Amino acid sequence: MMSGTIVIKNGYVFDPLNEVNGDKMDIFIKDGKVVKELSGSEMKDAKEIDANGKTVMPGGVDSHSHIAGAKVNVGRMMRPEDSYKWARGKTPLTHSGSGYTVPSVYMEGYEYSQMGYTTVFEAAVPPMEARHTHEEMRSIPMLDMGGYLVLGNNWFMMRYLKDGDIDRAAAYVAWMMRTHKTYGIKCVNPAGVENWGWGKNISSLDETNIHFEITPREIIDGLTEINEMLGMPMSMHLHANNLGHPGCFETTKESLKLSRSVKAKQNMGVEWADTKMDLKRDQSVYLTHMQFNAFAGTSWRDFESGVKPLADYINNTDHVVIDSGCVPFGEATCMTGDGPSIHDVAVLTGSKWSNTDVEMECGAGVCPFTYLKSNPVHSTQWAMGLECLLLIDDPWKTIMTTDSPNGGPFTKYPLVMSWLMSEASREQTFSECHKWANDRSTLGGVDREMSMYDIAILTRANTAKTIGMAHRKGSFGAGADGDVTIYDIDPTKVDTRDFDNLIQKFSTAEYTIKDGNVVCHNGEITLVPDRRTYYVDVDVKDADEKDMLKDVQEWFRYYSLGFKHYPTPEKYLVNPTVIKVNAEK
Ligand SMILES: [Zn+2]
Numbered sequence: 001m002m003s004g005t006i007v008i009k010n011g012y013v014f015d016p017l018n019e020v021n022g023d024k025m026d027i028f029i030k031d032g033k034v035v036k037e038l039s040g041s042e043m044k045d046a047k048e049i050d051a052n053g054k055t056v057m058p059g060g061v062d063s064h065s066h067i068a069g070a071k072v073n074v075g076r077m078m079r080p081e082d083s084y085k086w087a088r089g090k091t092p093l094t095h096s097g098s099g100y101t102v103p104s105v106y107m108e109g110y111e112y113s114q115m116g117y118t119t120v121f122e123a124a125v126p127p128m129e130a131r132h133t134h135e136e137m138r139s140i141p142m143l144d145m146g147g148y149l150v151l152g153n154n155w156f157m158m159r160y161l162k163d164g165d166i167d168r169a170a171a172y173v174a175w176m177m178r179t180h181k182t183y184g185i186k187c188v189n190p191a192g193v194e195n196w197g198w199g200k201n202i203s204s205l206d207e208t209n210i211h212f213e214i215t216p217r218e219i220i221d222g223l224t225e226i227n228e229m230l231g232m233p234m235s236m237h238l239h240a241n242n243l244g245h246p247g248c249f250e251t252t253k254e255s256l257k258l259s260r261s262v263k264a265k266q267n268m269g270v271e272w273a274d275t276k277m278d279l280k281r282d283q284s285v286y287l288t289h290m291q292f293n294a295f296a297g298t299s300w301r302d303f304e305s306g307v308k309p310l311a312d313y314i315n316n317t318d319h320v321v322i323d324s325g326c327v328p329f330g331e332a333t334c335m336t337g338d339g340p341s342i343h344d345v346a347v348l349t350g351s352k353w354s355n356t357d358v359e360m361e362c363g364a365g366v367c368p369f370t371y372l373k374s375n376p377v378h379s380t381q382w383a384m385g386l387e388c389l390l391l392i393d394d395p396w397k398t399i400m401t402t403d404s405p406n407g408g409p410f411t412k413y414p415l416v417m418s419w420l421m422s423e424a425s426r427e428q429t430f431s432e433c434h435k436w437a438n439d440r441s442t443l444g445g446v447d448r449e450m451s452m453y454d455i456a457i458l459t460r461a462n463t464a465k466t467i468g469m470a471h472r473k474g475s476f477g478a479g480a481d482g483d484v485t486i487y488d489i490d491p492t493k494v495d496t497r498d499f500d501n502l503i504q505k506f507s508t509a510e511y512t513i514k515d516g517n518v519v520c521h522n523g524e525i526t527l528v529p530d531r532r533t534y535y536v537d538v539d540v541k542d543a544d545e546k547d548m549l550k551d552v553q554e555w556f557r558y559y560s561l562g563f564k565h566y567p568t569p570e571k572y573l574v575n576p577t578v579i580k581v582n583a584e585k
Pocket residue numbers: 064065066123288289336403406
């Protein structure tokens with residue numbers, strides 16, 4: 001049998017990027033890539049899987065998860081109790097692993113693969129921790145990965161933007177992506193995290209921060225413009241200011257408006273898979289964990305969902321994609337580059353907490369958290385996460401996440417899918433949780449039930465498109481990576497009242513196929529495959545870069561880290577896979 005060559009026969013296929021909605025058809029993969037057909041002799045050598053009566057989708061793509069890097073590791077160290085709750089034993093092929101909300105690196109790979117995921121992007125890489133992040137990503141089996149570089153409070157960035165030197169700022173971003181082998185621009189609580197170094201935060205878009213005297217508005221504006229000037233694969237990825245504070249939805253809405261006039265542009269030198277839909281992204285801002293950025297009210301007493309006004313805004317524009325940050329109840333570990341917001345959580349709950357990266361032009365916070373059905377605010381947050389996905393009409397503007405492990409661990413995705421697909425499942429949870437969920441949100445009045453096609457959009461097609469990976473992921477177009485998930489679900493006979501069955505079937509894919517090889521079968525890892533780390537190499541004018549670098553080197557005299565130790569060498573990456581971006585185009 002030829003490795004990486006496989007035919008999946010007779011399944012019900014959901015491939016939204018090719019507008020395939022449950023058609024019964026065969027999927028052919030040759031040498032790890034999707035092809036239109038196999039020749040007679042290739043067919044003889046190919047592995048064959050009969051998917052009759054089953055659901056077939058491209059492999060799952062997670063565009064926002066926290067599974068590698070300094071703060072994730074702080075989470076593991078802070079939570080020894082996390083490790084005896086959940087474990088996988090060793091097999092001849094696999095390592096053992098443990099951890100529930102912050103699993104060990106091996107567990108992360110196996111558990112994602114078991115659910116049918118093949119690609120995961122780490123949502124926050126602090127520049128000075130890029131080496132550590134890559135070392136962890138290197139150790140995570142089963143998955144293709146990449147990471148977003150945290151730049152919203154970067155000292156050089158803030159200085160260049162304050163000076164209005166957009167060309168130098170753009171040259172800096174290009175150099176930073178290459179230097180730290182990262183994939184996109186992440187902006188966390190712009191201007192506010194810098195203030196956290198002084199024990200303060202920022203509460204409005206027009207407040208200046210200490211020393212740099214720059215406002216969140218200026219940073220969001222600048223990063224959005226630079227992102228499209230360069231033609232990056234993904235749009236600017238925003239974690240808005242005031243996160244987790246009652247009333248923050250207003251700040252979020254104002255922040256989204258900033259990117260409206262900027263036109264999306266991708267200058268990627270890649271072969272695009274052959275698909276029906278335009279694979280290029282439309283959005284100029286990708287808002288993350290919308291739920292946490294959609295709090296209304298003025299205090300915890302009159303707290304309510306602010307998702308509806310945000311969803312109304314997003315329904316009326318075309319420049320925003322969001323991921324949800326759903327809250328599936330139970331244990332979580334909050335961890336974000338937004339240190340002050342996590343400190344607020346710790347004060348609120350009295351839980352243990354930790355800061356990390358504070359003096360590294362970032363400032364993550366980590367705090368264990370349990371979402372309780374009996375708690376009025378948590379119950380409302382559960383409803384809000386689902387509102388984010390159900391009130392925005394166009395599924396191509398939404399992505400399903402739990403901001404793992406902030407709202408809950410990624411292993412709860414199947415539960416979230418069941419709530420999206422089944423009104424009965426939501427009713428059941430309403431009956432078990434605090435009445436605020438119903439009283440303080442609009443979810444109770446929503447009768448939308450997502451289809452299998454919608455789920456495929458929210459978990460692979462649109463995640464891939466949004467982050468600029470649709471040229472090879474989230475699609476069965478010829479030329480795409482041969483990543484496939486087969487769920488033992490007959491989509492013609494789905495009974496949304498039997499949601500427990502859906503949860504079980506989504507939790508354990510019958511087959512996870514990566515690059516044309518079966519890597520996981522009914523929960524058992526059958527092959528530890530090759531994987532890749534994606535990063536972008538942006539081509540900018542040499543003169544711009546030289547000039548900028550002279551300035552950066554000058555300032556490194558004041559760092560405790562030597563300039564030559566700053567970059568992350570390619571050897572830290574497993575199968576470094578460069579995506580060339582030509583800014584001059
Ligand atoms: Zn996040």
